[in-house]
Amino acid sequence: MLLEAxxxxxxxxxxxxxxxxxxxxxxxxxPTPRTVAMVAPGILWVALxxxxxxxxxxxxxxxxxxxxxxxxxxxxIARDAFFFGKVISSFMFMALVELVLVPVMVVLFDLxxxxxxxxxxxxxxxxxxxxxxxxxxxxxxxxxxxEILMPVLFLPVIxxxxxxxxxxxxxxxxxxxxxxxxxxxxLLGVFDAVYLIATPLCxxxxxxx
Amino acid sequence: MNPTFRPLVKVLGLxxxxxxxxxxxxxxxxxxxxxxxxxKGSNGSGKTTLLEILAAISRPDEGLIExxxxxxxxxxxxxxxxxxxxxxxxxxxxxLTVKENLIFFSRLHLVPSKTLDKNILLADMGLDxxxxxxxxxxxxxxxKRVSIVRALLHQPSVLLxxxxxxxxxxxxxxxxxxxxxxxxxxxxxxxxxxxxxGIDYGAKMENLFLERGKLIGSRGVARET
Numbered sequence: 001m002l003l004e005a006x007x008x009x010x011x012x013x014x015x016x017x018x019x020x021x022x023x024x025x026x027x028x029x030x031p032t033p034r035t036v037a038m039v040a041p042g043i044l045w046v047a048l049x050x051x052x053x054x055x056x057x058x059x060x061x062x063x064x065x066x067x068x069x070x071x072x073x074x075x076x077i078a079r080d081a082f083f084f085g086k087v088i089s090s091f092m093f094m095a096l097v098e099l100v101l102v103p104v105m106v107v108l109f110d111l112x113x114x115x116x117x118x119x120x121x122x123x124x125x126x127x128x129x130x131x132x133x134x135x136x137x138x139x140x141x142x143x144x145x146x147e148i149l150m151p152v153l154f155l156p157v158i159x160x161x162x163x164x165x166x167x168x169x170x171x172x173x174x175x176x177x178x179x180x181x182x183x184x185x186x187l188l189g190v191f192d193a194v195y196l197i198a199t200p201l202c203x204x205x206x207x208x209x
Numbered sequence: 210m211n212p213t214f215r216p217l218v219k220v221l222g223l224x225x226x227x228x229x230x231x232x233x234x235x236x237x238x239x240x241x242x243x244x245x246x247x248x249k250g251s252n253g254s255g256k257t258t259l260l261e262i263l264a265a266i267s268r269p270d271e272g273l274i275e276x277x278x279x280x281x282x283x284x285x286x287x288x289x290x291x292x293x294x295x296x297x298x299x300x301x302x303x304x305l306t307v308k309e310n311l312i313f314f315s316r317l318h319l320v321p322s323k324t325l326d327k328n329i330l331l332a333d334m335g336l337d338x339x340x341x342x343x344x345x346x347x348x349x350x351x352x353k354r355v356s357i358v359r360a361l362l363h364q365p366s367v368l369l370x371x372x373x374x375x376x377x378x379x380x381x382x383x384x385x386x387x388x389x390x391x392x393x394x395x396x397x398x399x400x401x402x403x404x405x406x407g408i409d410y411g412a413k414m415e416n417l418f419l420e421r422g423k424l425i426g427s428r429g430v431a432r433e434t
Contacts, residue, residue: 002305006304006305066301066303066304067298067299070296070300071301071302071314071359073266074266074294075317076286076290076317076319077286077317078286208266208267208285
């Protein structure tokens with residue numbers, strides 16, 4: 001966190017990428033009040049997940065290139081504690097990006113968002129992206145084609161969470177009753193629960209040789 | 210065998226391969242408390258791999274490794290509390306200051322960061338005046354000094370040094386030699402690798418030669434103090 005606070009390299013690049021995506025999509029689709037609830041959720045989660053891929057692989061690359069990552073592995077700290085530290089920092093970076101992104105979307109698309117439910121959906125979705133993204137960033141880091149490998153590994157696995165996030169957000173943006181909101185939030189919750197157990201176990205194997 | 214001999218590091222049948230290439234082949238040695246081992250070998254002979262396995266950041270394919278009586282595969286986290294590793298790369302965060310790095314690594318080793326103020330090694334290494342300097346602005350020699358302090362923050366029993374002489378000037382080498390001597394005199398064990406001949410570390414050090422993954426040559430004491 002301190003490294004990023006000092007360099008701001010990752011947050012700024014992810015933020016700029018995500019903002020540009022939203023502006024480009026806004027121009028490309030020119031959404032009307034009728035279509036905005038269908039288009040905006042997809043735009044938001046595409047911008048955030050692709051931005052997340054960019055940021056996650058870069059944060060790991062910075063640590064590995066500097067050697068600090070190996071220095072950390074020399075300590076007796078449990079590998080899963082280290083993993084969750086990375087997940088928490090990734091989650092906070094992406095939450096920060098979303099905090100800037102959503103008000104921009106509200107202005108551009110004239111959205112009316114139920115704040116509490118949207119925060120719940122966002123928290124679950126960002127947790128999913130952070131868990132899976134941190135694991136695959138660690139897997140891809142020692143490969144030559146890490147920039148390509150990371151999205152190739154990450155995107156197929158994150159699709160269930162991405163679909164659930166888009167569906168939840170669409171229901172919230174449409175503002176016409178809760179619909180299947182509970183079902184999609186449950187799917188996000190189950191996805192997070194499964195990967196909360198699986199990813200730290202896999203991370204231990206990935207970083208040990 | 211000397212009845213007081215207490216191996217801090219014991220290696221039996223250690224092997225490691227990368228793909229088809231066998232880097233380490235059935236290595237066997239031990240290092241007692243209050244002594245050291247110099248592993249010599251040319252580039253690519255497996256010296257760094259050996260140290261990485263002993264530091265529990267790389268896994269052997271086969272073999273038994275005990276550090277302070279604990280099998281490395283049983284409890285690698287416990288082993289890491291007993292080992293200090295100074296590698297080629299300083300393993301520091303260049304964007305952080307010397308002090309921030311040392312505080313961070315102290316916390317990882319559950320060492321109270323307040324003890325840093327009393328760390329006499331900082332003055333010995335000439336780092337007490339550079340604590341607020343970013344690591345990225347330090348010379349190679351000073352980064353290595355910080356790396357040595359980092360490796361000793363948690364007062365390990367075993368010190369691993371990977372070609373420590375690389376890039377060090379005479380003054381820093383003298384500091385390092387003094388440090389190795391006092392570490393060994395204090396009952397620790399040192400294992401260092403080098404590809405240079407004739408460096409006198411001023412402590413009881415054995416010499417082994419690593420060639421094509423096998424330990425060969427002298428096990429005689431190079432110099433006794």
